[in-house]
Amino acid sequence: MKRILTLLPATAVCLAFVSGLAYSIWQIAITTTSVDLPGLLGENLDQSGVENPVTAVLLNFRSYDTLLEIGVLVIAGIAGISVARTSSLEDPELRTSDTLLYALQRWLIPLMLLLAGYLLWAGSDRPGGAFQAGAVLAASGVLMRLGGIPMDFLRPGIMLRLGLSLGFAVFLLVAVTSALHGGEFLAYPPELAKTLIVVIETVLTLSIAMVLLALFVSAPVNNAEEPEEGGSG
Amino acid sequence: MTPSLLYAFAGAALCGIGLFGFIVISHLLRKLLAFNLMGSGVFLVLVGLAQHRSGPDPVPQALVLTGIVVAIAATALAVVLIRRYFHLSGKTALEDPARDTLPHQGPREVREAPRE
Amino acid sequence: MTLWLMAGLLFTPLAWAVLTLLAGFRRGRVVTWLGIAIQVLVSLALWAVVVRDGGFQYPLGGWQAPLGIELRVDGLAVTFVLLTALVAAASGLHAGFYLDPDKQWHRYFWPLFWFLWAGLNVVWLGNDLFNLYVGLELISLSAVGLVALGGQSEALRAALRYLMAALLGSLAYLLGVALFYGEFGSLSLSGIASALGQDSSGDGTGFALVLMLFGLALKTALFPMHRWLPPAHGIARSPVSALLSALVVKGSFYIAARLWLELGAPLGSLALAQLLGLLGGMAVFWGGWQALRQRKLKQVVAYSSVAQIGYLFLLFPLTWNTTEAAALQAQQAMTLQVISHALAKAAMFLSAGNLIMSVGSNRVNALAGVSHFLPFSLFSFGLAGVSLMGLPPTGGFAAKWLFLQASLATGQWWWLVVLLGGGLLSAAYVFRVYRASFVEDSNIDHFFHPARRLEIIPMILALLSLGLGLMAEPVLSVMALTFANGEGT
Numbered sequence: 001m002k003r004i005l006t007l008l009p010a011t012a013v014c015l016a017f018v019s020g021l022a023y024s025i026w027q028i029a030i031t032t033t034s035v036d037l038p039g040l041l042g043e044n045l046d047q048s049g050v051e052n053p054v055t056a057v058l059l060n061f062r063s064y065d066t067l068l069e070i071g072v073l074v075i076a077g078i079a080g081i082s083v084a085r086t087s088s089l090e091d092p093e094l095r096t097s098d099t100l101l102y103a104l105q106r107w108l109i110p111l112m113l114l115l116a117g118y119l120l121w122a123g124s125d126r127p128g129g130a131f132q133a134g135a136v137l138a139a140s141g142v143l144m145r146l147g148g149i150p151m152d153f154l155r156p157g158i159m160l161r162l163g164l165s166l167g168f169a170v171f172l173l174v175a176v177t178s179a180l181h182g183g184e185f186l187a188y189p190p191e192l193a194k195t196l197i198v199v200i201e202t203v204l205t206l207s208i209a210m211v212l213l214a215l216f217v218s219a220p221v222n223n224a225e226e227p228e229e230g231g232s233g
Numbered sequence: 234m235t236p237s238l239l240y241a242f243a244g245a246a247l248c249g250i251g252l253f254g255f256i257v258i259s260h261l262l263r264k265l266l267a268f269n270l271m272g273s274g275v276f277l278v279l280v281g282l283a284q285h286r287s288g289p290d291p292v293p294q295a296l297v298l299t300g301i302v303v304a305i306a307a308t309a310l311a312v313v314l315i316r317r318y319f320h321l322s323g324k325t326a327l328e329d330p331a332r333d334t335l336p337h338q339g340p341r342e343v344r345e346a347p348r349e
Numbered sequence: 350m351t352l353w354l355m356a357g358l359l360f361t362p363l364a365w366a367v368l369t370l371l372a373g374f375r376r377g378r379v380v381t382w383l384g385i386a387i388q389v390l391v392s393l394a395l396w397a398v399v400v401r402d403g404g405f406q407y408p409l410g411g412w413q414a415p416l417g418i419e420l421r422v423d424g425l426a427v428t429f430v431l432l433t434a435l436v437a438a439a440s441g442l443h444a445g446f447y448l449d450p451d452k453q454w455h456r457y458f459w460p461l462f463w464f465l466w467a468g469l470n471v472v473w474l475g476n477d478l479f480n481l482y483v484g485l486e487l488i489s490l491s492a493v494g495l496v497a498l499g500g501q502s503e504a505l506r507a508a509l510r511y512l513m514a515a516l517l518g519s520l521a522y523l524l525g526v527a528l529f530y531g532e533f534g535s536l537s538l539s540g541i542a543s544a545l546g547q548d549s550s551g552d553g554t555g556f557a558l559v560l561m562l563f564g565l566a567l568k569t570a571l572f573p574m575h576r577w578l579p580p581a582h583g584i585a586r587s588p589v590s591a592l593l594s595a596l597v598v599k600g601s602f603y604i605a606a607r608l609w610l611e612l613g614a615p616l617g618s619l620a621l622a623q624l625l626g627l628l629g630g631m632a633v634f635w636g637g638w639q640a641l642r643q644r645k646l647k648q649v650v651a652y653s654s655v656a657q658i659g660y661l662f663l664l665f666p667l668t669w670n671t672t673e674a675a676a677l678q679a680q681q682a683m684t685l686q687v688i689s690h691a692l693a694k695a696a697m698f699l700s701a702g703n704l705i706m707s708v709g710s711n712r713v714n715a716l717a718g719v720s721h722f723l724p725f726s727l728f729s730f731g732l733a734g735v736s737l738m739g740l741p742p743t744g745g746f747a748a749k750w751l752f753l754q755a756s757l758a759t760g761q762w763w764w765l766v767v768l769l770g771g772g773l774l775s776a777a778y779v780f781r782v783y784r785a786s787f788v789e790d791s792n793i794d795h796f797f798h799p800a801r802r803l804e805i806i807p808m809i810l811a812l813l814s815l816g817l818g819l820m821a822e823p824v825l826s827v828m829a830l831t832f833a834n835g836e837g838t
Binding site: 014017036056062065069073 | 238241242245246248249250252253256257278282285286287288289290291292294295296298299301302303305306307309310312313314317
Binding site: 020021023024025026027028029031036037040041044060061062063064065067068069071072074075076078079081082083084158161162164165168169172175176188 | 356360363364366367370371409410412415416417418454457460461464467468471479480483484486487490491493494497498499500505524528531532534535552553554555556557
């Protein structure tokens with residue numbers, strides 16, 4: 001009974017929310033827009049350096065968003081490794097000793113690396129791109145770690161921090177140097193747009209995989225505790 | 234009624250279910266799943282509604298990709314925090330912290346011993 | 350010139366985040382000093398440019414809105430950019446000496462600090478609804494990371510609670526963005542505002558505005574959605590608390606205010622405006638009352654933030670369907686309240702950190718006798734408190750005076766109760782801290798003395814907050830600067 005009484009307001013709130021949302025979706029659906037953004041995008045697509053419109057939006061028209069989004073990912077990575085204390089990667093508890101996994105690994109990891117490379121390459125003219133490739137790369141890293149393959153670069157250290165920030169740093173560098181050419185910030189010179197976008201995509205793939213993997217590895221393994229400011233006295 | 238609009242309505246339903254879960258469930262990991270459900274609903278609304286209006290539109294698709302990365306970053310960070318919180322306190326929920334106000338002169342510091 | 354200023358403003362924090370991530374704590378501190386110097390100079394120069402030439406739109410990558418992202422650089426934005434530079438510089442300098450360099454996780458303070466600063470600049474200048482969302486996430490995640498720094502159980506609990514609230518708020522905001530994009534096919538805030546002014550009735554987007562305001566109010570910790578704030582602000586290291594209370598909550602409020610001022614007239618309603626004002630008023634009383642009852646010093650200051658945030662929400666009823674003069678007064682009051690609270694609260698948290706460091710305890714009662722020993726920090730705390738109470742000639746007074754005038758001009762006299770009652774409550778909790786520090790029966794006779802430079806920083810902030818009341822006129826005249834073509838708020 002008590003449970004029902006606590007659930008009732010929540011149900012009412014959610015129902016009101018969904019009906020309000022559905023009503024406004026309906027209202028919006030039956031009117032017409034004044035701005036034709038897809039059309040505008042189509043007109044400018046050939047200046048963007050890539051054929052895939054989604055990649056063009058991500059890395060050219062709205063590249064500032066993408067830069068900040070990678071920033072968010074790096075923040076998550078930093079915050080993750082700052083609270084975790086990874087003592088040793090060779091901790092046997094962190095391993096899965098499964099012969100099936102070992103056998104599968106030999107097949108899957110090369111295949112996954114290949115897939116990641118393909119997704120990265122495909123991003124320029126059809127669905128794919130840095131994030132998808134990075135996710136696959138991170139997944140193969142997770143598999144390797146579960147299989148106990150030592151990956152020393154994941155220990156908190158300069159390598160890990162370099163890897164976390166590489167993609168972001170290169171992206172930022174491109175943004176700043178493009179201004180030295182006299183252009184606006186984040187405006188690629190048209191003849192270099194394709195090369196730059198491919199370079200950015202590649203380093204982003206590595207960094208995205210690194211962040212996701214670092215967050216996976218940031219498993220809490222020790223009891224280090226620091227009292228609140230001034231302690232409890 | 235186009236298929237895109239159907240996606241938008243499905244997104245609205247997912248948002249509602251996710252919100253319900255987010256409010257009602259106290260287990261942190263499940264709360265996080267509810268958040269992700271809600272996030273998917275929002276992305277469906279974003280793409281579905283825009284594409285119902287103007288056909289295939291790469292802008293909301295790109296926005297959703299950005300949104301997914303942000304959601305993944307937040308989720309991964311939350312999982313790390315939840316795991317460490319569980320490791321230190323042995324708890325899976327955020328119950329109300331002990332009231333720390335003047336009139337209450339009970340136990341000064343309620344602190345559970347770590348599990349290990 | 351402007352190009353370089355904009356680049357300096359947007360990219361130094363990001364670049365410094367990377368640099369400090371690679372350096373350790375001590376080297377990161379030196380690198381940060383350089384970055385702070387650059388940021389402060391750039392902010393000042395940009396402020397001067399806007400004062401001289403008026404505001405401008407800045408299309409990133411040369412792509413105009415709605416295709417690309419445009420930034421709006423107007424008087425209000427540069428005022429907040431400058432405020433951020435000031436408070437973040439103070440907190441960063443304080444943190445460099447306050448945090449223990451030998452704790453290895455403190456090295457991550459610097460990159461998170463710089464990402465936070467970058468996110469704040471994104472929000473002040475943003476004019477693209479989705480870009481603002483990314484900026485909000487940048488702020489939230491780095492703030493959560495800063496609260497969790499060190500990974501102690503209580504800090505993690507506070508950080509998780511904060512993260513959950515922030516995530517829900519962001520999603521509500523993003524859902525609103527999705528509806529706006531569906532309706533208008535554009536993400537540019539000024540584009541949407543002008544479309545609303547012309548032909549579109551904006552059917553269905555009223556709900557979107559409600560959703561976004563709800564999400565932003567949750568992130569701003571408006572009563573009764575404030576419960577995540579006191580634990581997070583109370584448990585974080587003091588320089589972090591200063592950043593969170595002074596700047597982070599203002600980021601989401603600023604977006605809410607911009608949305609309201611641009612879209613509130615066609616999409617808002619009297620009920621919504623009054624509801625937001627009412628919740629703000631309740632926050633003033635509830636936050637003040639709770640601050641009076643807290644046993645820990647930083648919890649007192651944190652609940653005082655809940656109360657002070659409440660005043661900001663008086664903006665909503667005072668600008669909805671009111672005369673232009675009254676609406677302008679309310680906007681000026683909001684700006685002054687944001688600035689004076691940011692300065693005063695940063696001063697308060699930093700001096701509270703010094704006091705806690707000195708007596709080795711975070712409890713209010715443990716302050717007994719500290720008045721002899723640390724008069725300087727206690728004085729900064731008190732000066733900041735005077736501004737929070739709203740006594741003349743402080744910035745807090747100027748803000749509340751303008752709110753009062755706007756309330757009378759619009760005939761909404763009931764907000765006077767909030768303005769007067771809130772001031773009395775703040776006086777009560779500031780005096781409570783003072784009374785505790787003048788108690789003589791302390792049996793502790795050894796106090797740790799924090800370095801002089803730690804004490805000077807909050808003092809400067811407190812004095813600025815105090816002097817703001819005298820400088821209100823020039824500050825407000827800059828705030829009112831809009832674009833050359835007369836567009837904007």
